[in-house]
Amino acid sequence: MSWTERQRLMLREMGLQVWSPAAEEAPLAAPVPPPAVAVPAPTVQPQRQAVTGPVATMDWDTLRVTVAGCQACTLCSSRRNTVFGVGNPNAHWMIVGEAPGEQEDLKGEPFVGPAGQLLDNMLRALQLTRSEAEPERQVFIANTLKCRPPRNRNPEPAELAQCEPYLMRQIELVQPKIILAMGRFAVQSLLRSSEPIGRLRGRVHQYQGVPLVVTYHPAYLLRNPSDKARAWDDLCLALERLRVAPVRGGDPGAGAA
Numbered sequence: 081m082s083w084t085e086r087q088r089l090m091l092r093e094m095g096l097q098v099w100s101p102a103a104e105e106a107p108l109a110a111p112v113p114p115p116a117v118a119v120p121a122p123t124v125q126p127q128r129q130a131v132t133g134p135v136a137t138m139d140w141d142t143l144r145v146t147v148a149g150c151q152a153c154t155l156c157s158s159r160r161n162t163v164f165g166v167g168n169p170n171a172h173w174m175i176v177g178e179a180p181g182e183q184e185d186l187k188g189e190p191f192v193g194p195a196g197q198l199l200d201n202m203l204r205a206l207q208l209t210r211s212e213a214e215p216e217r218q219v220f221i222a223n224t225l226k227c228r229p230p231r232n233r234n235p236e237p238a239e240l241a242q243c244e245p246y247l248m249r250q251i252e253l254v255q256p257k258i259i260l261a262m263g264r265f266a267v268q269s270l271l272r273s274s275e276p277i278g279r280l281r282g283r284v285h286q287y288q289g290v291p292l293v294v295t296y297h298p299a300y301l302l303r304n305p306s307d308k309a310r311a312w313d314d315l316c317l318a319l320e321r322l323r324v325a326p327v328r329g330g331d332p333g334a335g336a337a
């Protein structure tokens with residue numbers, strides 16, 4: 081599939097109307113160059129501490145079991161399931177959301193329900209998937225919090241702080257080539273920034289040497305469809321970042337996990 085076809089599919093999947101008679105009449109004779117997505121220089125973030133404590137040395141299976149039995153904050157008393165994450169543990173793309181909602185808590189999987197469907201549509205348009213696939217195509221999706229806050233209230237700072245080492249260790253183990261931070265709490269946790277999404281999106285940040293792009297949470301996009309075009313721009317930016325620096329962490333000497 082050409083980039084132009086993918087772009088049209090993406091926009092349609094996200095609910096944006098596309099009118100392109102030239103493409104209908106002569107799709108092969110008049111190829112359109114890829115969208116010119118400027119990739120601004122990465123934004124320098126404050127140096128973060130690496131994961132410390134027992135979580136720092138956990139392998140994938142130990143981490144999963146530890147999260148499943150975690151009682152480090154009060155959310156353990158009301159959860160039905162922990163939501164560890166889903167996807168390929170060697171994925172090139174990592175998507176970080178906020179906290180599980182009711183459906184996620186029931187199913188033990190992030191991004192289910194309408195917001196999850198929108199995310200899956202967005203991923204499909206980029207030929208990415210959460211289902212089984214090779215690391216180049218299969219994303220890993222995790223949340224900032226692994227347990228659902230009651231009545232979907234906002235996470236408390238103390239809960240985010242308690243849960244953060246799990247996400248940090250997941251990122252260390254996955255070693256993604258690009259991170260998409262979706263929503264305010266994912267951004268606050270990964271970038272240590274309380275600036276609004278609108279101010280942080282549109283440029284490439286860094287998380288522990290990994291390029292990070294900020295975008296809107298799919299649940300927000302369902303409530304504010306006019307921002308879907310901006311989310312599309314963010315995905316284009318992330319894809320373009322991978323194209324210009326197709327190595328882990330932007331280090332030309334780095335190899336695959």
Ligand code: SF4
Binds near residue numbers: 152154162239242
């Ligand atoms: S939210 Fe995180 S820190 Fe709190 S109980 Fe669940 S896994 Fe543990």
